[in-house]
Amino acid sequence: MYQCPNCNGNLKFNIKRQRMLCEHCNSTFNPNQFGDGEGAKQSEIEVTVFTCPQCAGELFTTDNEMAGFCTFCGSTTVMESRIANEKRPDYIIPFQQTKDDCKEAYLKLMKNAFFVPKALKSPEYIEGFRGIYMPYWIYDVKQEGELNLSGKCTTVDEDYLTISHYKFDGKLSSKYEGIAYDGSSALSDTLSRKLMPYKMNSVREFSPAYLSGFYAEAADLEADVYEEDVKALTDKRTGEYVKNYYGFDSYTIDTKDDAIVEQLGTTIAKKSQAMLPIWFVSYRNKDWVAYATVNGQTGKVVADLPVDLKKYLLCVILLAVPIYTVLSLIESVHTITPVFLIQIILVLSAMVALLYDAKVKQIVKREKLADDKGAIVAKQRQENTKVKKRKKKKSRLKRRKTWAIETIITGIILAGCFLYILAPVIEEEVLPLLEELPYQQMWEVLVLFAGALTVIVSLVSLIRSIGLKLWRFLPTPFFGLFAALVAIGMIVLQPVLNVSYYIGALLLGCVLIYTMIDLIKRYNIFATRRLPQFERRGGDGNA
């Protein structure tokens, strides 16, 4: 807590004035004039650390008047607090967007997002926006390599084609300043990447006083985690610059891209830690948590957009009424036979199965290649301490690779089986039909194809889910598979009673409706995040 030198009142960082403001006497001060907390070492600052009892997420602040709820998991239990020392960051970009600016920007985005749950637009929820300084590693890169390239130039005169071979040399002078990577595993890379860019030229020297009235997240990733990424990023950009250098305009460069990159002499000139401002609020559902974030400097909004299932279903019913009316009209002219009904539903089921599988695929992909480098590193660190666990993980990774191959093989075998079973049908029914191509039979072929597709795609979804041990995902494709098989059985065996067709059609229809609802749930899981579970860090020997 910082006190006013004039009246001992509380000082808070004021965004509009970009200075410390005394609530009491309205005098303002430069935040950098306040030193670190007493008794703290130069490289560290004394702070109050809040730990979430639910997810072990941590936030700290220098403002001991603040109490907190967890921002990461949306839990409403009060966080446990303790006094600790944190590494002192080098720089800070103070908040420039006030909470009101942030709310306005967020509402502007949400206003047109019709399907987003109402709760995400409610004033109480928006009031929950909290200013958090996120730790970023800032890299400066220098590239001063000696360039030695070769190239050629072709000229044609009346009789001769002349190829001139050249050697080029020069000294590259290239530098990048302020490449930022988030240094916290709590913030996913995709989110932090979307919040970019920050204007790095407005960084200031860090002072703990800036944190008063705000929270901060501790960096739990070392600076070297991103070094290779930074080098790759700048190598690519500078490589392009060299290739497009105006001196080469009339030449074709022979030197390979890799060889150019080797000559760039890329070095990390400086690594520093900066605190960058984010307005942050989270919404918790049973299985997922949605983050809404606003860049505290530029006001750019990045939010997870889940779909409100109720709104979706309401729209579905509103749309289904005219569709039903049209279908009834058609029905009054051409009788829709029960067989035709089951055929239509089977064709629809192929579409539903494909959509569902596409979503499962996305989720599986995300689970496999956890898109967050920070999370991967945190995981690896955890594995290092537990070697046994690591071995297990390794074998699982291997197994995951083989899953792709297994999926393909199973698919081929199934397709083969299907062709084998259908071979007499193809020979007797399909082949002679190809000569005439009557509509009815083409439709029946389409239906059988759709049925086969449903079965195969459902199986693939099943295998995918089993591969990642996503047991919750299992029932839907299983029901789909079962109902599709029943429907195909009906079409092939042709039972006498019309009622059995109707029962088959309704069974498959209900499964499809269930699948679509489940698909929206999967959509939400993909559009949001899993409930976070952090490894408790700091003080546990992880320097």
Place this chain on the structure above:
Amino acid sequence: MRKGFLATAICMWMLLLLPLQVHATTVYENENGYQAIIVDEDKVLSELQTSKLTDKMKPITEYGNVAVIIKTDYEYSAYTYPQEYIIEQWGNESAIALAIDWKEKEFGYDSEGALRRYISDDKANTWRYEEEKYLDTDDYYICLAGMLEKIYGALEEKQNTGSLSDIGLMVVSLIIAMLVMYFVVNRSMKKHVIVETDWLEGVTAEQDILDFHEHLLHETKKLVPGSSKYQESVDDFFKGDNYN
């Protein structure tokens, strides 16, 4: 009062139909105004058979008009007559007509309106083939009764599964609506999702190549095919020793 009026109307109707009565026409009319008619010009059916047939036709009048015609002097044939008869008698009201040419052994069928929707032509034709064979043995009653029973059976099943078929249509509408809305949701959400910007945006970057020099190493020359010098060299080649 109203009943009396109805009775008079029916009597008038009967009177109008008197000339047909000569050809042994039986008429039944239910409370909805749907009729059951049997025209047996040559008296091939016994009275008992006629009354039994009427009993079988009565329940069908719940769905529309129904007529059975047995004669032999058709203008065209018993196959085309039902259609003519329905149009002449009831226009495009819901109706079914069966016609038998007892001499030519032909059995015709046609339907109109709601009854045509309830019983598909495909179905009716397969029954017609099945029943037509009884004409060879002059079993007119068996043929007609069989057909009427099949028609009524189908109507009854239709009645029982009618609600199922409606539910089926509702389910189909729901699934289509869900698929459409899913695409709508996807589109509308995509509009609000922010794409990642270039990572190096906002980063200060400076690039230059200092002391840039180019050095010519060597040159290779080739004759351009088709040029005059190229032609000369080709000529030289053929003139020279190589030619041998």
